[in-house]
Amino acid sequence: MQKIAILGGTFNPIHNGHIHLAKQFAERINADKVLLIPTFKPPHKTVKDFASNNDRLQMCRLAAKETNFEVSDIEFRRKGISYTSDTLKELKKEYPNSEFYFISGEDMFLTLKKWHEPNTIFKLAVVCAAPRSSDGMRSLLNYAGELEKVGAKSLIEDIKYLPISSTMVRNAVKNGKNIEKLVPIKVADYIAKNNLYLERKNGY
Numbered sequence: 616m617q618k619i620a621i622l623g624g625t626f627n628p629i630h631n632g633h634i635h636l637a638k639q640f641a642e643r644i645n646a647d648k649v650l651l652i653p654t655f656k657p658p659h660k661t662v663k664d665f666a667s668n669n670d671r672l673q674m675c676r677l678a679a680k681e682t683n684f685e686v687s688d689i690e691f692r693r694k695g696i697s698y699t700s701d702t703l704k705e706l707k708k709e710y711p712n713s714e715f716y717f718i719s720g721e722d723m724f725l726t727l728k729k730w731h732e733p734n735t736i737f738k739l740a741v742v743c744a745a746p747r748s749s750d751g752m753r754s755l756l757n758y759a760g761e762l763e764k765v766g767a768k769s770l771i772e773d774i775k776y777l778p779i780s781s782t783m784v785r786n787a788v789k790n791g792k793n794i795e796k797l798v799p800i801k802v803a804d805y806i807a808k809n810n811l812y813l814e815r816k817n818g819y
Contacts, residue, residue, distance in 0.1 A: 700732035
C-alpha cells in the first residue's frame with residue numbers, strides 16, 4: 616500500500632510553516648505522495664481577508680512545484696462545509712490501496728473527538744500532529760492516548776515549529792514588508808502580482 620500524507624487548510628496563503636510540517640512528516644513516514652488540500656469552507660473558523668478559491672488554489676500549486684507535492688481541489692469541487700471525514704471518504708475511492716496520514720496542527724489535533732464524524736476519520740487515516748508550544752508534546756501524547764481508546768491511530772512527532780502563520784503573512788503584506796522568508800518565492804511573487812491581502816482587495 617502506498618502512503619499518502621495529507622495536509623489540509625485554508626492556505627490563506629500557504630506558507631513555509633505548512634511546507635516544513637508536510638515535508639517533515641513525509642520524510643518520517645516515507646510517504647509516496649503528499650497531498651495539499653485547500654479548504655472550500657472551513658467548519659472550525661471564520662477567516663478574514665479571504666483570498667478567492669482560485670487564488671488559494673494557484674498559490675498551493677506554485678508551492679507544490681517547489682516541493683514535488685500534489686494539490687487536490689476535491690473540497691472546492693464538492694463545495695459546502697469542508698468536513699475532513701467527507702474528504703477522506705472520497706479520497707479512499709480515488710486511492711483505494713493507500714494508507715492515509717492526516718496531518719493537523721496542535722490546536723486542531725486536541726479537538727479531534729469533536730470533529731464531524733470523528734470515527735470515520737479514525738477509521739480512514741492515521742492522525743498526525745507536532746507541537747507548537749513548550750508543553751505541546753505532552754498534551755499531544757496524552758490526547759493521542761485518549762484517541763487510541765476509541766480506535767484511533769496517531770503519530771506524534773517532535774518536529775521543530777516554524778513560527779509562521781497566514782495571519783502574519785497577510786499583516787506583513789498590508790504593512791508593505793517583505794514576505795520572501797515567510798512563503799515560497801513563487802507564492803510571494805503571486806501575491807504581489809495579484810495585489811492580494813491589501814486593504815482594498817479584502818473579501819471574495
